[in-house]
Structures are given as structure tokens and as C-alpha cells.
Amino acid sequence: MNSTDFTADLDGKKCVKCEKDAKFTGVDPKKAWYCQECFIQMVKNKFRSALSKKKIYKDADARETLVVYDGSPSGAFLLNQIDDALKQITYKRLMVQPTVLVLVSVTEETEIQRVVERVEELKKELLENVRWFIAHVACSMYTDSVDLEGLRCNGTEKIPEYTDLLSSCSVPTYRKELERILREKCLQNISKSLKISKCMVPDDADDLGRLALDQLCLGRGGSLSPLVTVTDKRSDFLLIRPICDLSKREISIYNYLCAIDKQYIQFHTHSNTQDRSVQALTDAFIRTLEDEKFYSTINTVLSTASKIHNTNGKDGSRCVLCHVEVADCSLCSTCSAIRDSCSGLLSRFL
Numbered sequence: 450m451n452s453t454d455f456t457a458d459l460d461g462k463k464c465v466k467c468e469k470d471a472k473f474t475g476v477d478p479k480k481a482w483y484c485q486e487c488f489i490q491m492v493k494n495k496f497r498s499a500l501s502k503k504k505i506y507k508d509a510d511a512r513e514t515l516v517v518y519d520g521s522p523s524g525a526f527l528l529n530q531i532d533d534a535l536k537q538i539t540y541k542r543l544m545v546q547p548t549v550l551v552l553v554s555v556t557e558e559t560e561i562q563r564v565v566e567r568v569e570e571l572k573k574e575l576l577e578n579v580r581w582f583i584a585h586v587a588c589s590m591y592t593d594s595v596d597l598e599g600l601r602c603n604g605t606e607k608i609p610e611y612t613d614l615l616s617s618c619s620v621p622t623y624r625k626e627l628e629r630i631l632r633e634k635c636l637q638n639i640s641k642s643l644k645i646s647k648c649m650v651p652d653d654a655d656d657l658g659r660l661a662l663d664q665l666c667l668g669r670g671g672s673l674s675p676l677v678t679v680t681d682k683r684s685d686f687l688l689i690r691p692i693c694d695l696s697k698r699e700i701s702i703y704n705y706l707c708a709i710d711k712q713y714i715q716f717h718t719h720s721n722t723q724d725r726s727v728q729a730l731t732d733a734f735i736r737t738l739e740d741e742k743f744y745s746t747i748n749t750v751l752s753t754a755s756k757i758h759n760t761n762g763k764d765g766s767r768c769v770l771c772h773v774e775v776a777d778c779s780l781c782s783t784c785s786a787i788r789d790s791c792s793g794l795l796s797r798f799l
């Protein structure tokens with residue numbers, strides 16, 4: 450990747466912050482343009498303001514946070530922001546005590562080994578003095594707490610059960626949703642096992658905009674806000690999405706400019722793009738809109754979704770599987786449908 454990928458159509462534009470020649474823009478080229486320094490600052494500010502608006506680190510006692518790295522550009526960006534935050538010595542220092550969790554989703558042994566080796570290299574480059582753990586999403590299958598060890602990928606022994614469960618799900622849309630639910634379950638299991646009550650995930654605006662549309666189609670439209678905004682409070686832990694206001698484009702420009710793009714772990718995903726799932730359709734829908742220059746779709750979807758709050762579940766009752774608020778029963782209707790498509794293998798969680 451090089452800077453010309455990002456700098457088409459300059460046309461003598463000036464930076465909106467400082468009057469220097471503009472070089473970069475966010476999502477929508479019809480909106481603000483920035484010079485290099487102001488662009489970097491704008492992206493950093495979005496990260497910091499997401500955390501400060503919600504006053505997440507105001508208590509002196511709860512600074513321990515699990516920071517999830519999934520190998521993606523957004524994941525690398527998040528790690529670097531946390532690394533920067535620890536190195537800051539100004540009065541505005543972000544009071545966070547991170548533990549890095551490298552979340553692995555590939556299932557082949559040689560690929561997992563490659564990740565373990567890559568992590569050993571990364572640990573020398575950033576967040577050198579914090580704990581790192583590597584865990585497979587199959588840790589979601591544990592019903593007790595997980596004994597995490599350093600130096601290896603934890604949870605690999607559960608991969609067969611994990612893949613059996615997913616492949617038992619006969620409807621592609623439900624299978625994808627189950628994958629998402631299991632990823633959250635995995636994070637919850639690990640947070641609990643490490644006794645860390647906060648968990649930061651690298652979900653960016655593109656991911657969350659698509660998720661909002663997926664969830665509308667899955668009938669969870671009434672509970673959108675906690676699924677796509679900065680904080681998602683669960684009974685025993687808090688999911689934090691500090692880069693929910695940043696697009697993949699902004700992140701990849703930033704990563705390129707700050708040489709973070711060397712810190713990715715490229716997983717070979719075997720995801721089937723021919724999959725006839727709602728999620729694949731949502732993805733295609735948004736791509737088409739972007740190709741037709743409707744750049745603000747994601748922003749519009751997210752700002753609308755953030756205003757939708759459930760009025761059910763005032764007593765705090767939650768679906769045992771996906772944690773959306775439910776009026777009475779223990780399983781939301783979407784999860785009941787997922788259960789019915791899984792030929793009984795899901796019963797361990799219910």
C-alpha cells in the first residue's frame with residue numbers, strides 16, 4: 450500500500466484545521482480534508498474522545514482491561530493507541546492497565562503455530578511490559594473458567610467441539626450469528642478467568658454499521674444501541690468499542706502513515722463469499738452503495754442505531770445466549786431459532 454492509494458482528487462484543497470495543503474480525507478471526500486499531521490491528530494482524537502465521553506476510566510480501581518487483538522488493521526491500531534497511552538506522561542494520560550489477548554480464529558495447526566511465532570515478534574515491538582495471552586475462539590466452549598497459559602494458543606483442544614457446533618447449524622445466517630455470539634462468549638469466559646471486568650474490542654465503524662443492519666434483519670432491531678455503541682454493559686463485564694467512530698479507511702491511512710501496517714497478522718480465512726446469508730447480503734449492499742458514492746451510509750446507520758433503546762427488559766432480564774434485553778423468557782426469539790437449527794448441540798449453554 451502506498452500514499453497514492455489515499456490521495457486521489459486533491460484539487461488544491463486546504464486542510465480544514467491549519468490551511469496547509471490537504472492530503473487526506475475521512476470517509477466522505479465531499480467532507481473535511483486534512484494535512485498529514487492534522488489527519489493523524491483527528492484519528493487519535495476520535496479514539497480518545499470515545500473513551501472520555503463515557504468516562505470509562507474515571508474510577509481508580511477498575512483500570513485493568515483486556516485488549517483484544519485479532520490480527521486485523523483495526524486490531525493493530527487499537528494496540529498502538531494503548532501503547533501510546535502508556536507512554537504518555539502528560540496530565541491527560543489514559544489510566545488503563547492492559548492485558549493483551551490475541552484472539553485466534555484459524556483452525557489449522559500450522560497456521561496457529563505461525564500466529565504464536567508472530568506474536569513473539571510483536572511483543573518486542575509494543576506493549577513490552579504487559580501480559581500477553583493467545584487464545585482460540587474455541588475457548589467459548591468452556592463452561593468453567595479457563596486456565597490460561599502464556600506462550601501457547603489456549604483453547605485449541607476445544608476446536609473440534611467448536612467446529613462441530615458451527616457446522617451443525619443448518620442455516621448460513623444463523624451460523625454466522627452464532628459465530629459472533631461464540632466470539633463474545635469466548636471474551637466473556639477469558640475476562641472472567643483472568644478476573645478482568647473490562648474488555649476492549651477492535652470493532653470499527655464499518656464492522657458495526659454492517660452489524661446494525663444484520664441485527665435489524667435478525668429481528669433484534671429494538672436492542673441495537675448497546676450492540677453498536679462505545680459501551681455494552683453485561684452482568685459481569687463491560688465490552689468497550691473505542692474505535693466505533695473510525696472507519697476502516699481512516700484506520701488504514703493512519704496505519705500506513707505511522708508504519709503500523711507491518712504489525713498485522715494475516716489470517717487465511719476460508720469464509721465462503723458465496724454464502725447465502727443475510728450478513729453476506731448486507732456486505733454486498735453496503736459495497737454497492739459505496740461504489741455509487743454514497744459514502745455516509747455507515748455513519749447514518751450507526752447514528753440512527755445508537756438512538757434505539759429497548760423498552761422491554763426493564764428488570765434487566767437478558768437472553769442467556771446473546772445478552773439482548775428480553776421481556777420474559779430466557780432465550781430471545783432469534784436465539785431460539787438458532788437453537789432449533791443446531792440439532793441439539795447448543796443445549797450445553799442453555
Ligand SMILES: [Zn+2]
Binds near residue numbers: 468469485487
Ligand atoms: Zn492541517
Ligand SMILES: [Zn+2]
Binds near residue numbers: 768769771781783785
Ligand atoms: Zn438471544
